[in-house]
Each structure stands twice: as structure tokens, then as C-alpha cells.
Amino acid sequence: MTREEHLLAAMVEAVDTLVDDFDLIDFLHQLCDRCNQLLDVTAVGVMLADPDGRLQVIAASDEHTRLLELFALQTDQGPCVECHRSGTPRLNVDLTSPVQTAAFPRFAARARQAGYTTTHALPMRLRQQTVGALNLFHTREQDLSATDARVAQALADVATIAILQHRSIMYGNVERAQLRAALSSRIVIEQAKGVLSERWHTTLDDAFDALRRHARAHQLPLTRMCQQLIDGTLDTSTIRRP
Numbered sequence: 001m002t003r004e005e006h007l008l009a010a011m012v013e014a015v016d017t018l019v020d021d022f023d024l025i026d027f028l029h030q031l032c033d034r035c036n037q038l039l040d041v042t043a044v045g046v047m048l049a050d051p052d053g054r055l056q057v058i059a060a061s062d063e064h065t066r067l068l069e070l071f072a073l074q075t076d077q078g079p080c081v082e083c084h085r086s087g088t089p090r091l092n093v094d095l096t097s098p099v100q101t102a103a104f105p106r107f108a109a110r111a112r113q114a115g116y117t118t119t120h121a122l123p124m125r126l127r128q129q130t131v132g133a134l135n136l137f138h139t140r141e142q143d144l145s146a147t148d149a150r151v152a153q154a155l156a157d158v159a160t161i162a163i164l165q166h167r168s169i170m171y172g173n174v175e176r177a178q179l180r181a182a183l184s185s186r187i188v189i190e191q192a193k194g195v196l197s198e199r200w201h202t203t204l205d206d207a208f209d210a211l212r213r214h215a216r217a218h219q220l221p222l223t224r225m226c227q228q229l230i231d232g233t234l235d236t237s238t239i240r241r242p
Helices: 003-018 024-038 063-075 079-086 105-113 146-171 175-200 204-217 222-231
Strands: 043-049 055-060 090-094 118-126 129-138
Touching: 003 024, 003 146, 024 043, 024 055, 024 129, 024 146, 024 175, 024 204, 024 222, 043 063, 043 079, 043 175, 055 063, 055 079, 055 129, 055 175, 063 079, 063 105, 063 129, 079 090, 079 118, 079 129, 118 146, 129 146, 175 204, 175 222, 204 222
Parallel strands: none
Antiparallel strands: 043 055, 043 129, 090 118, 118 129
């Protein structure tokens, strides 16, 4: 697929939030995949604010990014946290620069340990409402071009509209209910990943990729399928190993 086709597909996926079985977690993981396809970045993470306004990791392109985002939350610092608070992008942050990382030294140190040298954070915002942030990482020193920055913000904006639209359609005033459901789904998915990873003696990333492929191939909601795996009602021998 061309870049334009990938971008169009991302827009079409946003419209799919109108369906009854819309899965927010799967949608945001697909957003991470689209960012990897469309932008020259190494890793992607999505964070949404919980009912108390605290950012929570909801999706990431790999486990290293998810753990890094969790670290950012634990220390309450980092470009993604600042981006959510201000509602403005933080682009081309040099993680090796003491000056640029003066406000978040522990985050920067942990990011460098993970192999990242540059990061960008874009707000997931609609008008005055900021629901979260999209975080991009590079393993090499590389600025985000003006074109890529516009594409990244467009993806973040589309995802925000999709999230708010789905909340409005399904629940009315669902800001709290939807996020609680997403966080609960995240726990179920993490547990299923752990079970399958231990059973197969493989990585969490490989286990999660297998779960997503199986859910899509059989048109099963990802969270429901993961719950079946945890409950022991899903025959894991039917899941194709990586």
C-alpha cells in the first residue's frame, strides 16, 4: 500500500467506531501500527487520561515502549505528560541533550537505556478537550519533518474524534465509563499475553501479535477472546504460533 492508501485506511478505521462491537484497545493498537507504517519512527505509544485526569498507557507498538510510558507515569514527567497538560505538541526532543531534558531527567535516562535518542509527543485533542497524547520514538537522531508532523497530528485528531464519537453514541456521557472499560480491557489483555507467552516460551510481543491475528481471522472481539483464554474456554492450540 502507498502512504496515501495507509492514511485513507486510518480514516476509514475511525469511521468504524460506529459499529456495535467497536473495540477501543484494538483500535488504538491499530493506530500505533498506522503510525509505524506512515511515519519514519521506531516505536509508538498512546496514553489516555483516566477519570481522575491521570494518564494511563492504553496501547503501544511494543513492550519496550509500554514500559517506558509506564515509567513516565510513575515519575510524572516526560514530553507526553507535558503535552497532555499543555495541549500542545512537543516535537524533536533530543533525549541526549541535558538542556532539552532538564525538566524530565529520569525519563530521558530511562529512554536512552531503552535505545531511544529522539521523541515527539502530540496531543489527542478536540477543541479545548485533551483526552490523551500520542508519543513517537526514534532510535537515532532524527527530526520529524513538517509533513510527518502534520500526518501524526492528523492521526491523533482522527483517533480523538473516534474515541469521543464512540463514547457519545454508546453511553451518552461515557467519559468515565469508557475509560474504565478500556483500562479493564487492558488488564485482561495483559493477563492473556502473559499466559500465552509463558505457555509458548515466547515474548509478550509475539504472544500479543498472535492473539490479534487470531481475533481478526475469526472476527472475535479481542478483549472477549482474551477473557476466554484466561478462563480456559479457548483452545490455544487453534492459535497460530509466530
